[in-house]
Structure formats: structure tokens, C-alpha cells
Amino acid sequence: MNHATIHPLWVRAFHWINAAAVILMCMSGWQVYEASPVFKAIRFPAAITLGGWLGGALLWHFAVMWVLVANFVAYLALGMLTGRLRRTIFPLTLRAVATDLVAALRGKLGHSNLSEYNAVQKLAYLVVIVDIALVIVSGLTIWKPVQFPLLRTLMGGFDNARVVHFAAMGVLVGFFAIHIVMVALVPRSLLTMIRGR
Amino acid sequence: MTSGKDVRTLDAASIIKDAQKELGSSSRRLFGKRILTLGGLALLSGCDLTNDRSVNTLLRTMSSFNDDAQALLFDGHKLAPTYPESMITRPFPFNAFYDIDQVPEVDAKTWRLELTGLVKGKRVWTLGELSALPQRSQVTRHICIEGWSAIGKWGGVRFSDFLVLAGADTTAKYVALHCADNYWTSIDMPTALHPQTLLTLTYDGQVLPAKYGFPMKLRMPTKLGYKNPKHIVAITVTNEFPGGYWENQGYNWFGGS
Numbered sequence: 348m349n350h351a352t353i354h355p356l357w358v359r360a361f362h363w364i365n366a367a368a369v370i371l372m373c374m375s376g377w378q379v380y381e382a383s384p385v386f387k388a389i390r391f392p393a394a395i396t397l398g399g400w401l402g403g404a405l406l407w408h409f410a411v412m413w414v415l416v417a418n419f420v421a422y423l424a425l426g427m428l429t430g431r432l433r434r435t436i437f438p439l440t441l442r443a444v445a446t447d448l449v450a451a452l453r454g455k456l457g458h459s460n461l462s463e464y465n466a467v468q469k470l471a472y473l474v475v476i477v478d479i480a481l482v483i484v485s486g487l488t489i490w491k492p493v494q495f496p497l498l499r500t501l502m503g504g505f506d507n508a509r510v511v512h513f514a515a516m517g518v519l520v521g522f523f524a525i526h527i528v529m530v531a532l533v534p535r536s537l538l539t540m541i542r543g544r
Numbered sequence: 545m546t547s548g549k550d551v552r553t554l555d556a557a558s559i560i561k562d563a564q565k566e567l568g569s570s571s572r573r574l575f576g577k578r579i580l581t582l583g584g585l586a587l588l589s590g591c592d593l594t595n596d597r598s599v600n601t602l603l604r605t606m607s608s609f610n611d612d613a614q615a616l617l618f619d620g621h622k623l624a625p626t627y628p629e630s631m632i633t634r635p636f637p638f639n640a641f642y643d644i645d646q647v648p649e650v651d652a653k654t655w656r657l658e659l660t661g662l663v664k665g666k667r668v669w670t671l672g673e674l675s676a677l678p679q680r681s682q683v684t685r686h687i688c689i690e691g692w693s694a695i696g697k698w699g700g701v702r703f704s705d706f707l708v709l710a711g712a713d714t715t716a717k718y719v720a721l722h723c724a725d726n727y728w729t730s731i732d733m734p735t736a737l738h739p740q741t742l743l744t745l746t747y748d749g750q751v752l753p754a755k756y757g758f759p760m761k762l763r764m765p766t767k768l769g770y771k772n773p774k775h776i777v778a779i780t781v782t783n784e785f786p787g788g789y790w791e792n793q794g795y796n797w798f799g800g801s
């Protein structure tokens with residue numbers, strides 16, 4: 348049995364705080380969205396929203412945003428300082444992603460060593476890290492379009508920042524769904540994220 | 545015989561060791577199970593979180609913290625973007641806490657703007673007196689807390705000029721705005737003194753229509769829509785936190801863009 352630590356404590360702390368923050372941000376964000384839907388066809392039922400009304404949802408959204416951002420920044424800083432981010436995600440090549448994706452779809456991708464990510468996993472984690480950064484930057488633009496003119500321009504104006512924010516949320520939810528399925532297929536990975544090995 | 549005794553001793557020791565290990569790991573497992581159950585319960589009771597008083601107090605505290613954070617972020621010299629008149633949203637949306645048929649009808653002849661609180665100069669103003677002051681106009685984006693936005697053209701008196709002219713104490717913390725429709729809100733002094741904050745008398749070059757706040761609204765492109773009150777009848781300069789109609793119900797007080 349391998350007793351070496353796969354996920355150090357700071358990674359596990361980040362992971363679970365981030366998971367809770369993302370869930371609360373999505374649920375409160377959907378309630379905010381309902382006040383003025385960007386896409387007429389996409390609506391969120393009250394059962395999966397948080398806050399009860401626009402004002403209540405915004406209280407949640409503007410409180411939990413600090414947790415999400417502080418946790419994410421701390422994770423990036425520690426990930427870079429320890430070299431873990433680079434070590435676990437890179438090198439990452441398109442060819443490796445294609446090979447591993449085919450193997451995964453044929454059910455032939457091994458999971459004997461949970462300390463080493465396969466290429467599809469690496470890509471997924473890279474995408475979700477960049478996506479959280481995008482969620483934060485587009486959210487900041489919606490919150491402070493006058494105070495951050497550069498961000499406003501980058502996001503293509505206030506109205507477009509809402510579309511970017513929504514799309515980035517969609518990617519995050521998509522990642523979350525696949526992530527849960529993968530954990531269900533390899534339950535040991537849940538244990539390693541809880542106890543570290 | 546002696547060797548047999550040794551084996552038994554060793555066995556007993558390892559059995560105890562195994563048992564201890566088992567005990568240890570099972571209590572760990574139990575702990576893990578309990579944590580998972582706690583998480584599950586927390587998720588299940590998610591809808592009750594909103595009604596919990598301590599949670600609400602915490603959220604309101606965070607909202608006050610966000611007021612301070614926004615005051616720090618606010619730059620009195622940073623201007624909101626302006627747009628060409630061709631980009632004005634037509635028709636500009638009507639929005640209030642009541643329907644359009646309940647818009648208050650204000651009589652221009654009897655209307656007075658009353659200044660109260662920390663003001664040393666002229667305290668009662670007529671519409672004629674306000675119209676006689678230097679006017680300016682700007683095309684800016686109105687952003688609603690609901691998420692939609694619309695571009696409009698507002699004209700009137702620069703609010704900082706008016707405050708100075710009226711002898712208001714511009715070192716005070718707040719400016720409260722009371723409206724003919726019983727709406728009220730309040731803003732921080734730095735925003736009141738921002739160069740784009742206008743005591744608005746016109747919309748799109750015409751006398752301000754009733755639906756947009758006749759005879760006067762305060763227009764701030766640096767704040768969300770609910771901070772831009774219409775049909776203003778009284779202005780109070782004060783150091784005591786005045787709150788507001790929506791703010792007291794949970795909207796963030798600073799509401800800055």
C-alpha cells in the first residue's frame with residue numbers, strides 16, 4: 348500500500364473550500380441571473396438557487412466572492428512557489444491528450460498511480476484553473492465597470508462581460524459534472540482528496 | 545518449548561498491535577463518515593440557510609465590509625465612459641418599485657427642493673432657480689442591479705457646484721435623497737462630489753419626463769440605478785448613516801460601478 352502523500356494538506360484545503368465557494372457562487376449567481384436573464388431560453392428554477400430574491404442572492408454572491416478569490420490566489424501562489432502546478436500539469440501535449448482520450452473512451456486508461464495525472468486530466472485541470480480566473484475577472488468587470496476601464500475593454504464592454512461571466516460559469520459547471528462522474532468511476536480519488544494518500 | 549513460548553508472545557504482541565491499528569483506522573473512518581454526513585446535512589438544509597438569523601447578520605456584515613472596499617476602490621477623478629448620441633437606448637426603459645401608471649405627478653409651480661442638515665446657505669430652491677444655474681449634459685450608461693443596462697442622455701447642474709453654492713458641508717459623510725414617491729436613498733460624499741454626478745433636469749434635451757423623474761433626479765453614472773433617485777423633494781447632508789428603501793431590505797448600500 349502506498350503511504351506517500353499524493354495531495355498535500357494545502358491542496359486538499361484549497362480543493363474543498365473552492366468546491367463549497369463555487370457551489371454557493373453558482374447558486375446565488377443563478378438567482379441574480381433570474382432578475383434579468385441574458386438568454387431568454389436559459390432559466391434557473393428557484394429550487395437550485397440561493398438567496399430567495401435578487402437582494403438576498405447578491406448578499407451571498409458578494410460575500411462568498413472573497414472566499415473564492417482569496418482561496419484561489421493562495422492556491423496559485425503556493426502552486427507556483429512549490430512548483431506543484433508545473434509538475435502536475437506540465438508537460439502537456441495535444442498528442443498525449445488525444446491518446447489518453449481514446450484510451451479513456453475505450454475504458455483502457457489505467458488509474459493505478461493516482462499521484463500522476465493522465466493528459467486528459469491535466470488539460471481539464473488547466474482549463475478549470477484558467478476558467479476560474481476568467482470567472483473572477485469578468486465578475487470584477489460587472490461589479491466595477493467604471494473603476495476598471497482596462498478590464499471593461501478586455502471584456503468587450505459591460506453587457507458583454509455578463510455574457511463572458513455566464514459562459515465561464517457554464518464551463519465551470521461542465522467541469523464539475525464530468526469531475527463528479529470521474530470520481531464516481533474511480534472512488535479512490537475521493538479518498539486521496541480527503542486524507543491525502 | 546522455549547521457542548514455542550516466544551512465538552506465542554510475539555503473536556500476542558502483533559495481535560494487540562493489529563487490533564490497535566484496526567481501532568484507530570475505524571475511528572478515523574467513523575470521523576470521515578461523520579464529516580461526509582455533516583456536509584450532506586449542510587447541503588440538504590441549504591434552503592434554510594437564507595432564513596437563519598446568524599447567517600443573515602454575517603451577510604449584512606460582509607455587505608458593510610463591501611461598502612468600505614468600494615469606497616477604497618472609488619476614484620473621484622475616474623470618469624464613467626460617455627457615448628455618442630447615436631448609441632442612446634430607445635425607448636429608454638422605465639423602472640421603479642411601482643408600475644408606470646403610478647408615477648407621481650409633481651406640480652412644477654408648487655415644487656420646492658428643500659435642503660436640510662449640514663447646510664449653511666440657501667435651503668429652499670425653486671425649479672426656476674435650479675434651471676438658471678450653469679447646465680451641462682452627458683450620455684452615459686445606466687446599469688441596473690438586475691443586470692441590464694441602457695444608455696441615456698441626462699442634463700442638469702453639476703451636483704458638486706450646487707452643494708458648494710448652497711453652502712453644504714462637503715466634509716460630511718453622507719447625502720440623503722428623499723423623493724415625492726416616498727422612495728429614498730443615500731450616497732457617500734466622494735460620489736456626491738464626482739464631476740459626473742448631475743442634479744438632472746432634462747432627459748435627451750427635453751424637460752425631464754414624469755416617468756424618468758420630473759422635476760429632478762440625481763444621476764450618477766458611477767452608481768447602480770437604485771442609487772439614482774427620481775422626483776427628489778429634499779436633500780439632507782449628514783454624518784449619520786441614512787440607509788435607503790432598497791438598501792434597508794438588503795441591496796448593498798454603496799452600490800458603486
